[in-house]
Amino acid sequence: MELITLFIAAILVNNYVLYYFLGICPFLGVSKKIDSAFSMGLAVTFVMTITAVASWMINHWILIPYNLDYLQIVSFILVIAALVQLVEMFIRKISPPLYQALGIYLPLITTNCAIMGLALLAALKDYSFAKTVVFGVGSGLGFTLAIVLMAGIREQLDLADVPEPLKGAGIALIVAGIMALAFTGFSGMIN
Amino acid sequence: MPSKSVGAEYIKGLWEENPVFRQLLGMCPTLAVTNAVINGIAMGLATSFVLILSSLVVSALKKLIPSQVRIASYIVIIATFVTIADRFMAAFFPPISKSLGPYIPLIVVNCIILGRQEAFSSKNSVGRSLIDALGMSTGFILALLVLSSIREILGMGTFLGHQVMGAWFKPWIIMILPAGAFITLGILLAVALVIESKTKTRKN
Numbered sequence A: 001m002e003l004i005t006l007f008i009a010a011i012l013v014n015n016y017v018l019y020y021f022l023g024i025c026p027f028l029g030v031s032k033k034i035d036s037a038f039s040m041g042l043a044v045t046f047v048m049t050i051t052a053v054a055s056w057m058i059n060h061w062i063l064i065p066y067n068l069d070y071l072q073i074v075s076f077i078l079v080i081a082a083l084v085q086l087v088e089m090f091i092r093k094i095s096p097p098l099y100q101a102l103g104i105y106l107p108l109i110t111t112n113c114a115i116m117g118l119a120l121l122a123a124l125k126d127y128s129f130a131k132t133v134v135f136g137v138g139s140g141l142g143f144t145l146a147i148v149l150m151a152g153i154r155e156q157l158d159l160a161d162v163p164e165p166l167k168g169a170g171i172a173l174i175v176a177g178i179m180a181l182a183f184t185g186f187s188g189m190i191n
Numbered sequence B: 001m002p003s004k005s006v007g008a009e010y011i012k013g014l015w016e017e018n019p020v021f022r023q024l025l026g027m028c029p030t031l032a033v034t035n036a037v038i039n040g041i042a043m044g045l046a047t048s049f050v051l052i053l054s055s056l057v058v059s060a061l062k063k064l065i066p067s068q069v070r071i072a073s074y075i076v077i078i079a080t081f082v083t084i085a086d087r088f089m090a091a092f093f094p095p096i097s098k099s100l101g102p103y104i105p106l107i108v109v110n111c112i113i114l115g116r117q118e119a120f121s122s123k124n125s126v127g128r129s130l131i132d133a134l135g136m137s138t139g140f141i142l143a144l145l146v147l148s149s150i151r152e153i154l155g156m157g158t159f160l161g162h163q164v165m166g167a168w169f170k171p172w173i174i175m176i177l178p179a180g181a182f183i184t185l186g187i188l189l190a191v192a193l194v195i196e197s198k199t200k201t202r203k204n
Helices: A002-013 A024-029 A034-063 A069-094 A096-102 A105-111 A113-124 A129-157 A169-188 B006-014 B027-032 B037-061 B067-092 B094-103 B105-109 B111-121 B126-156 B178-203
Strands: none
Touching: A002 A129, A002 A169, A024 A113, A024 A129, A024 A169, A024 B027, A034 A069, A034 A096, A034 A105, A034 A113, A034 A129, A069 A096, A069 A105, A069 A113, A069 B067, A069 B105, A113 A129, A113 B094, A113 B105, A129 A169, A169 B178, B006 B126, B027 B094, B027 B105, B027 B126, B027 B178, B037 B067, B037 B094, B037 B105, B037 B111, B037 B126, B067 B094, B067 B105, B067 B111, B094 B105, B105 B111, B111 B126, B126 B178
């Protein structure tokens, strides 16, 4: 039950983009088309899940037993960079169509703060292994939901008459603000 | 680029190439920690510390770092300084460190820092890199200060914890919620664009 609550909370209540402000760069940069937004969301979900597992193992099997938790930041970022590289090679071998679909978004994920944020938040909240994995999947899906919704709105927005200075990032941020406001409505759902 | 004077190198970070308003870099911390002025200042100073020191080290080592592994090397250098900043805050300013939570360690993935190493420090002398890093840091702190002042004054009626609005003022709760951050920054970006185009037409 606790896991289900955590899962739903990660998607709706503590949405990565709209609550923690993580992954704003791809959220604004790759949300012009629904297709590419969806691919980006999937790539992030995928990497997040693997990162959740890897960072938990490193934290609990290496860093904590040897009292090295001050190395968290350095080791997490290196693990993420290596992992993204590995995932990229793996996908290229196993599923060329998926590799094609993800394209440039895969390497860009290394510098996505959502991934690093996931590893840090899970370590900070001291989640168990199962919780970390659920948190990873849920956060990834939450990110996908936010970026796809955003892309849908922005496709419509192209046709709207936006004041000149607000065009581009300005209006995108205001739309994100209104979305965040809508998502606050979920906060009463889970205590 | 080398023709730029030292002053111009510094000034460009404040407005012309302001990391937040003009280059749209480092949005995550900008939005996340600006619900109170004190958090904005702390975040700005921590980021500046990391940016300045990493710029110094990267520009000093630029000949020693092979270009194939430069990004990885930059990340390790940045992560080292972020760890120092994080530990320092946790030891000396525990309440601020607690309220900033994971955002101090997240400086490591702040695109401003990696971006400056790649675009500037890896090609310029130590002195110029220092000036550039100082300019960018000032620009970043300035942006955080503007955003957090607006949000704290309107959201809580206070500035640095002191009451500035009269008793008649009803705080706009939305400003301290995530939604307020997005909307305020969106409007500020538009204002920055208007000012920019006004000054451009005046110059012509």
